[in-house]
Amino acid sequence: xxxxxxxxxxxxxxGETLIAFPGGNVRSLAGPEFSxxxxxxxxxxxxxxxxxxxxxxxxxxxxxxxxxxxxCMAWKHARECGAGMGLWNVSPLGQExxxxxxxxxxxxxxxxxxxxxEALRTASSANDSAS
Numbered sequence: 001x002x003x004x005x006x007x008x009x010x011x012x013x014x015g016e017t018l019i020a021f022p023g024g025n026v027r028s029l030a031g032p033e034f035s036x037x038x039x040x041x042x043x044x045x046x047x048x049x050x051x052x053x054x055x056x057x058x059x060x061x062x063x064x065x066x067x068x069x070x071x072c073m074a075w076k077h078a079r080e081c082g083a084g085m086g087l088w089n090v091s092p093l094g095q096e097x098x099x100x101x102x103x104x105x106x107x108x109x110x111x112x113x114x115x116x117x118e119a120l121r122t123a124s125s126a127n128d129s130a131s
Contacts, residue, residue, distance in 0.1 A: 004044065006037040011044050016051035017117050018044055018083075020074070022060050022067060038070055045077045052120035053078045054113060058089040068101055075106060084120040086110055 003012040010021040020041060045053055053074060060067075078085045088110040090098070098104040110116035 004040070006040050007033050008037040009041050011041065013044075013047075013050070014117065016049055017120065018047070018050045018053045019113070020044075020053065020055045022055065022057065022063070022070075034066070038073065041070070041074060042077050045074055045083065046081055048081075050078075050081065051083050052117065052123075053083055053085040054110075054116045054120065055085070055087045055107075056089050056113065057087060057091065057094055060094065061091050062093055063097065068097070068103060071103070071107070084123045086116045086120050088113055088116045 003010065005011075008023055010023065012019050012021075044050070055071065055074070057063075075085045085106075086108045087098075090109050095104070095109060098107075098109070108116075108119065110119065
């Protein structure tokens with residue numbers, strides 16, 4: 001398992017799954033560091049072995065439009081690479097933000113990391129079989 005860390009995100013790889021941990025400082029997303037961190041996250045997603053992306057919100061209670069935009073960008077790149085994306089540890093407030101933005105239909109929210117990884121792995125296998 002490999003781990004990478006930037007100012008706003010920590011990522012780790014577990015097999016074909018990339019797990020991204022936005023930090024508590026995502027409330028203050030701004031500046032050139034954020035652009036660099038987003039690019040680093042996209043690079044991680046575009047790795048040829050990544051078949052699933054799980055975003056863990058354990059350290060994030062509230063988030064705004066820049067994190068939502070980052071999630072959309074991550075999802076777009078994941079889809080282009082044939083990977084699925086899901087979320088877990090999303091606070092009730094975070095789930096409300098996703099609902100209001102109508103983004104809750106794009107990314108399933110799972111009750112546990114293991115369930116997220118298994119569901120996305122199964123979906124990835126089904127997509128590979130259908131190709």
